[in-house]
Amino acid sequence: MTRVGRVNPLTAIGVVLLVDLVLLLSLDAVTATVAILLAVAFAPLAGIPLHRLAVRTGAIVGGAVLVAVTVVLYGRTSGTVFLSAGFVEVSAGSVALAIATALRLIAIALPAVVLLTDLDATRLADALGQRLHLPDRFVLAGLAGVRLFEVLGEDWRTIALARRARGVGDRGRLRRLPGQAFTLLVVAIRRAVALATAMEARGLGAPGPRTWSRPSTFGRSDAVVLLVGAVVAGGSVAAGLTAGTYRLVFVS
Amino acid sequence: MTPARIEARGWGWRHGGRLAWAVSGLDLTVEPGERLLLLGASGSGKSTLLAALAGVLGDDQGETTGQLLIDGRPPAAGRAGFVLQDPESQVILPRVGDDVAFGPENLGVPVDEIRRRVPAALAEVGLDVPLRALAGRLSGGQKQRLALAGVLAMRPGLVLLDEPTANLDPGGVAEVRDAVVRASARAGTTLIVVEHRVATWQDHVDRVIVLGPDGVVADGPPRRVLSARGAELAASGIWVPGHDPRVAVTAVTGEGLIRTEALVVGRGRPVAVVGELGIDGGRLTAVTGRNGAGKTTLALTLGGLLPPVSGRVGATAALAAGLRGDPLRWRSRELLTRVAVVFQSPQHQFLASTVREELGVALGALRMPEARRRARVDELLERLGLVPLAEANPFTLSGGQQRRLSVGSALAAAPRLVVLDEPTFGQDARTWAALVRLLADVVRDGTAVVAVTHDELLVRGAHRTVVVARTAEEAA
Numbered sequence: 110m111t112r113v114g115r116v117n118p119l120t121a122i123g124v125v126l127l128v129d130l131v132l133l134l135s136l137d138a139v140t141a142t143v144a145i146l147l148a149v150a151f152a153p154l155a156g157i158p159l160h161r162l163a164v165r166t167g168a169i170v171g172g173a174v175l176v177a178v179t180v181v182l183y184g185r186t187s188g189t190v191f192l193s194a195g196f197v198e199v200s201a202g203s204v205a206l207a208i209a210t211a212l213r214l215i216a217i218a219l220p221a222v223v224l225l226t227d228l229d230a231t232r233l234a235d236a237l238g239q240r241l242h243l244p245d246r247f248v249l250a251g252l253a254g255v256r257l258f259e260v261l262g263e264d265w266r267t268i269a270l271a272r273r274a275r276g277v278g279d280r281g282r283l284r285r286l287p288g289q290a291f292t293l294l295v296v297a298i299r300r301a302v303a304l305a306t307a308m309e310a311r312g313l314g315a316p317g318p319r320t321w322s323r324p325s326t327f328g329r330s331d332a333v334v335l336l337v338g339a340v341v342a343g344g345s346v347a348a349g350l351t352a353g354t355y356r357l358v359f360v361s
Numbered sequence: 362m363t364p365a366r367i368e369a370r371g372w373g374w375r376h377g378g379r380l381a382w383a384v385s386g387l388d389l390t391v392e393p394g395e396r397l398l399l400l401g402a403s404g405s406g407k408s409t410l411l412a413a414l415a416g417v418l419g420d421d422q423g424e425t426t427g428q429l430l431i432d433g434r435p436p437a438a439g440r441a442g443f444v445l446q447d448p449e450s451q452v453i454l455p456r457v458g459d460d461v462a463f464g465p466e467n468l469g470v471p472v473d474e475i476r477r478r479v480p481a482a483l484a485e486v487g488l489d490v491p492l493r494a495l496a497g498r499l500s501g502g503q504k505q506r507l508a509l510a511g512v513l514a515m516r517p518g519l520v521l522l523d524e525p526t527a528n529l530d531p532g533g534v535a536e537v538r539d540a541v542v543r544a545s546a547r548a549g550t551t552l553i554v555v556e557h558r559v560a561t562w563q564d565h566v567d568r569v570i571v572l573g574p575d576g577v578v579a580d581g582p583p584r585r586v587l588s589a590r591g592a593e594l595a596a597s598g599i600w601v602p603g604h605d606p607r608v609a610v611t612a613v614t615g616e617g618l619i620r621t622e623a624l625v626v627g628r629g630r631p632v633a634v635v636g637e638l639g640i641d642g643g644r645l646t647a648v649t650g651r652n653g654a655g656k657t658t659l660a661l662t663l664g665g666l667l668p669p670v671s672g673r674v675g676a677t678a679a680l681a682a683g684l685r686g687d688p689l690r691w692r693s694r695e696l697l698t699r700v701a702v703v704f705q706s707p708q709h710q711f712l713a714s715t716v717r718e719e720l721g722v723a724l725g726a727l728r729m730p731e732a733r734r735r736a737r738v739d740e741l742l743e744r745l746g747l748v749p750l751a752e753a754n755p756f757t758l759s760g761g762q763q764r765r766l767s768v769g770s771a772l773a774a775a776p777r778l779v780v781l782d783e784p785t786f787g788q789d790a791r792t793w794a795a796l797v798r799l800l801a802d803v804v805r806d807g808t809a810v811v812a813v814t815h816d817e818l819l820v821r822g823a824h825r826t827v828v829v830a831r832t833a834e835e836a837a
């Protein structure tokens with residue numbers, strides 16, 4: 110278990126929401142850059158080495174670059190115009206906006222990458238049941254659903270092979286999709302019914318209060334993560350304000 | 362908890378929307394600590410009785426008559442421990458320790474007590490894995506023992522087992538059976554086992570009860586019931602030792618169909634080394650090996666569905682019939698008359714909304730004229746014993762019927778090679794014989810039949826056995 114695995118899932122989700130809310134409200138390169146730097150600096154502390162962080166954020170960085178290119182080419186024109194060709198107009202303003210947008214995307218994704226990718230479904234269910242006092246059946250059914258989901262991936266591959274064996278595998282991928290999805294749905298429902306019976310057979314719904322054998326607690330790691338979250342959110346906004354670049358989303 | 366006493370007085374149950382009663386007029390007393398084997402032909406209501414005792418038959422699912430009592434009270438969730446047939450659908454939580462704790466948690470057992478019970482229950486079933494081990498990665502036999510541990514941790518006075526070993530290889534069967542016997546002996550719980558295969562349990566239970574359409578048909582110590590009623594029970598489909606159904610599968614000289622070269626099968630990663638293997642028409646080849654040895658992977662690879670990890674699966678000119686390349690490269694429709702694969706779970710393969718249409722799918726894809734298609738489907742319905750169910754939805758059939766249907770749909774287009782994954786699974790002695798007779802017929806027509814199977818009786822009837830292991834070896 111990584112160090113972040115000791116943090117209560119509710120804390121992890123709460124901190125991600127907090128940091129992301131702050132970043133969503135701001136739209137400038139300095140705030141986003143500082144948020145990224147702080148998140149990257151704290152990641153090893155959370156038990157996630159930088160190379161693993163790089164692997165996990167690869168797709169997001171790629172997406173951010175694509176978004177940036179779009180904004181550069183089509184973003185609102187202001188300041189010096191570097192290039193103009195039809196709809197495309199590259200200006201100082203659109204370049205700055207592109208950089209800010211890309212950095213903001215990465216900054217918003219990073220806290221979730223650090224805190225939520227190792228999220229353990231069982232511990233989340235424990236926390237939802239014990240701390241938020243959501244109904245037992247609801248929480249446990251959701252947890253069982255997570256496990257069912259793993260099995261369904263295997264089902265999907267098997268169904269594709271099975272249809273080839275039945276002589277209906279020649280049609281294009283897209284045209285095959287509805288039939289295959291329907292079979293998966295039927296298989297999934299049957300699995301769910303079987304799982305529900307198994308859960309009832311193990312006393313789900315027995316009278317009297319349920320016990321939780323894994324206490325869901327808040328401890329020192331939660332306080333640390335909360336503090337770090339506050340530092341990332343506060344630090345980045347402070348940096349933006351100091352540099353004079355801070356811009357609230359709603360104000361143009 | 363003290364062993365439970367069960368009492369049924371004129372008890373009956375009818376599933377919602379059905380005309381016939383699943384169980385009716387049942388009078389039965391089971392004394393505390395008794396170990397009982399419950400027998401009956403398919404549809405005699407064994408599983409219904411078990412589900413009712415386990416408290417998982419809801420009032421909204423049907424209607425009931427008479428009385429069914431555990432220690433003088435009606436059954437309720439958590440009063441009895443219940444282990445079902447399918448290992449896959451009984452793993453509830455991702456980690457072994459958490460999964461065992463699930464039952465006691467639901468019963469409100471104090472946390473300290475749960476922490477004591479979980480390792481004790483795992484030790485009782487002989488499952489020696491870390492508490493944090495991922496349950497999904499266990500073998501079938503291990504998963505069943507995990508389910509049993511989850512039930513034992515609830516300390517029930519009554520343990521109910523519904524064909525707990527049906528999905529397992531022979532090694533897994535013994536492992537689960539021994540765990541049940543050991544645990545029930547130690548705790549002295551009342552035990553009820555439903556099982557088609559008498560041999561697994563007859564020396565480990567005190568009493569055998571045979572259920573019929575109107576309640577108990579036979580009741581007594583195993584030896585007495587089986588010697589007095591053995592033949593009759595076997596005729597109704599129960600697997601009674603010494604009364605095995607006999608079907609001769611005659612080999613004929615057939616053409617060579619498949620030649621493998623330095624074949625290694627797997628999904629991405631190598632699972633089993635098969636090497637050189639030739640499959641000829643007119644023969645039944647059994648593929649055996651432990652759970653997880655790579656038998657299914659080999660079946661799918663031979664059937665042209667999965668690419669080999671290395672080496673190749675080549676078709677002879679007789680099988681290719683004008684096509685070029687390996688079966689893996691053939692089009693789905695081209696496979697129909699050449700290679701058929703019947704999957705382990707029939708549900709993955711169903712395509713139509715009635716049994717009749719299901720049997721006609723391949724013939725439709727081959728554009729066979731309507732009249733000939735109808736005749737062929739009628740013939741198959743007859744031979745599979747599915748005539749009364751021709752208009753039923755395939756998904757609503759019993760497990761054994763589904764299996765026969767999927768075998769029938771594969772045979773419809775008369776392929777030269779048929780690869781079947783566990784074809785006899787879930788069959789009672791009667792339907793087993795019907796199914797093997799069907800396979801014997803196509804073998805006699807020169808078709809090659811390859812069956813992946815744990816079924817020792819089927820292996821005995823095969824002309825050749827391939828044992829799949831890390832390195833595949835060929836026996837006799």
